[in-house]
Amino acid sequence: MSKLKHFFRSYTLKDLLTGLRITGKHLWRRKVTIQFPEEQTPQSPRFRGLHALRRYPNGEERCIGCKLCEAVCPAAAITIDAGPRQDDGTRRTTRYEIDMFKCIYCGFCEESCPVDSIVETRVMDYHFEKRGDNILTKAQLLAIGDKYEDQIAEDRKQDAKYR
Amino acid sequence: MLDIIIDFFIIGTKIGLILLPLILAVAYTTYAERKIIGYMQMRVGPNRVGPKGWLQPIADVIKLLMKEVVVPSGANKGLFLLAPILFIAPSFAAWAVIPFDAELVLANSDVGLLYILAMTSIAVYGVIIAGWASNSKYALIGSLRSASQIISYEIAMGFALVGVLMASGSMNLGQIVQGQEGGFWHWYWIPLLPLLVIYWISGVAETNRAPFDLPEGESEIVAGFHVEYAGISFALFFLAEYANMILISVLTALFFFGGWLNPFQGIPFVEDITGWVPGMAWLLLKAGFFLFLMIWLRATFPRYRYDQIMRLGWKVFIPVTVVWLMILTFMIKAGVGPWFSGRGVF
Numbered sequence: 001m002s003k004l005k006h007f008f009r010s011y012t013l014k015d016l017l018t019g020l021r022i023t024g025k026h027l028w029r030r031k032v033t034i035q036f037p038e039e040q041t042p043q044s045p046r047f048r049g050l051h052a053l054r055r056y057p058n059g060e061e062r063c064i065g066c067k068l069c070e071a072v073c074p075a076a077a078i079t080i081d082a083g084p085r086q087d088d089g090t091r092r093t094t095r096y097e098i099d100m101f102k103c104i105y106c107g108f109c110e111e112s113c114p115v116d117s118i119v120e121t122r123v124m125d126y127h128f129e130k131r132g133d134n135i136l137t138k139a140q141l142l143a144i145g146d147k148y149e150d151q152i153a154e155d156r157k158q159d160a161k162y163r
Numbered sequence: 164m165l166d167i168i169i170d171f172f173i174i175g176t177k178i179g180l181i182l183l184p185l186i187l188a189v190a191y192t193t194y195a196e197r198k199i200i201g202y203m204q205m206r207v208g209p210n211r212v213g214p215k216g217w218l219q220p221i222a223d224v225i226k227l228l229m230k231e232v233v234v235p236s237g238a239n240k241g242l243f244l245l246a247p248i249l250f251i252a253p254s255f256a257a258w259a260v261i262p263f264d265a266e267l268v269l270a271n272s273d274v275g276l277l278y279i280l281a282m283t284s285i286a287v288y289g290v291i292i293a294g295w296a297s298n299s300k301y302a303l304i305g306s307l308r309s310a311s312q313i314i315s316y317e318i319a320m321g322f323a324l325v326g327v328l329m330a331s332g333s334m335n336l337g338q339i340v341q342g343q344e345g346g347f348w349h350w351y352w353i354p355l356l357p358l359l360v361i362y363w364i365s366g367v368a369e370t371n372r373a374p375f376d377l378p379e380g381e382s383e384i385v386a387g388f389h390v391e392y393a394g395i396s397f398a399l400f401f402l403a404e405y406a407n408m409i410l411i412s413v414l415t416a417l418f419f420f421g422g423w424l425n426p427f428q429g430i431p432f433v434e435d436i437t438g439w440v441p442g443m444a445w446l447l448l449k450a451g452f453f454l455f456l457m458i459w460l461r462a463t464f465p466r467y468r469y470d471q472i473m474r475l476g477w478k479v480f481i482p483v484t485v486v487w488l489m490i491l492t493f494m495i496k497a498g499v500g501p502w503f504s505g506r507g508v509f
């Protein structure tokens with residue numbers, strides 16, 4: 001009996017027609033595509049995108065060269081050299097580089113930083129044009145920080161009570 | 164002498180008149196495919212180039228033409244470049260016997276059906292040569308798969324066409340269509356329904372389309388027999404595949420759905436108001452439906468496993484066609500229905 005049933009099932013193409021009906025219905029469904037550059041998906045304030053180094057409101061860079069971020073980075077993407085700064089002798093980084101090809105955007109660096117210096121911004125669409133551009137230098141990171149400081153500060157404030 | 168030149172010129176013009184729209188149709192079939200599959204997956208498909216993406220195929224063509232043709236080292240250069248031509252030539256040549264309207268046919272051949280069968284299976288040489296000449300294991304596996312698949316399904320397809328042959332008593336495509344004169348219920352799809360289904364599925368398998376796209380099998384063998392091709396030589400394979408799709412759709416319309424005939428023939432009122440529609444429009448409408456069905460299939464079904472394909476071809480299709488041919492014999496001899504009346508012997 002079940003054999004007979006199977007026979008009719010396969011020879012009337014019932015299963016195939018069921019499948020076709022489903023895709024046929026979807027043809028008329030509302031489309032969910034986001035037209036990317038014009039439309040954006042909503043982002044969380046915790047979004048982990050391009051990195052930035054922040055400054056205090058008085059313009060002093062936050063980073064104290066503690067190398068915690070370098071130590072915690074699971075991808076070993078961060079390279080830091082530290083030493084006393086020439087004019088006032090405070091401990092600063094002389095070199096701070098992130099290899100964006102190694103980075104996995106885990107956000108550990110941001111979490112480990114005692115002074116909220118290294119952060120990940122919401123910027124997620126960026127590109128590199130030359131070999132070696134993927135290694136962001138301290139100056140570049142600081143510049144990114146300056147550019148997005150308002151957004152960064154706003155996001156930290158929103159997230160403050162969970163930290 | 165002058166007559167010959169003029170004849171050549173006229174034939175050349177006719178060929179151009181068939182091929183140019185065909186190539187354009189291929190370009191827009193790719194567009195339609197991407198759009199329809201996109202819609203079925205709740206996306207919108209290409210919509211950036213030109214209004215609503217209408218210029219997308221043009222952009223694709225330009226991109227393909229500007230790319231470099233790479234001949235892999237160790238490949239047999241002559242055969243490597245010959246293969247795409249061998250693949251595309253038959254799929255264009257087959258269009259010679261397609262009647263677009265009662266009088267509109269390039270070669271009104273009395274063996275049109277055989278010619279079509281021959282042309283569609285010759286294309287397999289292009290595939291095999293492409294696979295062998297590329298000197299790549301994926302290409303070789305793909306071409307072997309394609310060859311065995313085309314040969315297996317050719318048989319079922321041939322049997323299905325024997326049914327058409329028996330029903331119409333002619334191998335001339337024009338006469339096959341004329342045998343179906345008399346409106347929707349007089350077309351051969353009713354008495355030949357199982358053969359129609361088998362012909363259609365075999366056609367999909369012959370053109371290496373999903374769910375029978377094992378020769379391409381992106382997830383296993385990258386792109387199968389054309390994995391080493393780039394630029395215009397790849398474009399030729401692509402063009403041929405889509406030209407074959409359109410060909411199979413048109414043939415299905417001709418063999419089983421009355422080709423250029425008006426579906427409302429014999430219905431008193433509707434026949435009059437649709438009388439002005441040219442026959443070619445009906446043919447294109449029917450073929451368009453089958454083309455849509457082919458894309459719909461691709462959006463729906465996952466790829467078959469290799470042994471399943473072979474099982475379906477040999478153990479299901481061939482027996483079913485043979486059984487139905489016998490039933491068909493009795494139907495014809497008994498002069499069943501509007502299709503075979505007048506040919507019965509009882």
Ligand code: SF4
Binds near residue numbers: 074077078103
């Ligand atoms: S996000 Fe993670 S991987 Fe990237 S630099 Fe920070 S710690 Fe390293």
Ligand code: SF4
Binds near residue numbers: 068115
């Ligand atoms: S960015 Fe933060 S964690 Fe990294 S070295 Fe500077 S202060 Fe330390």
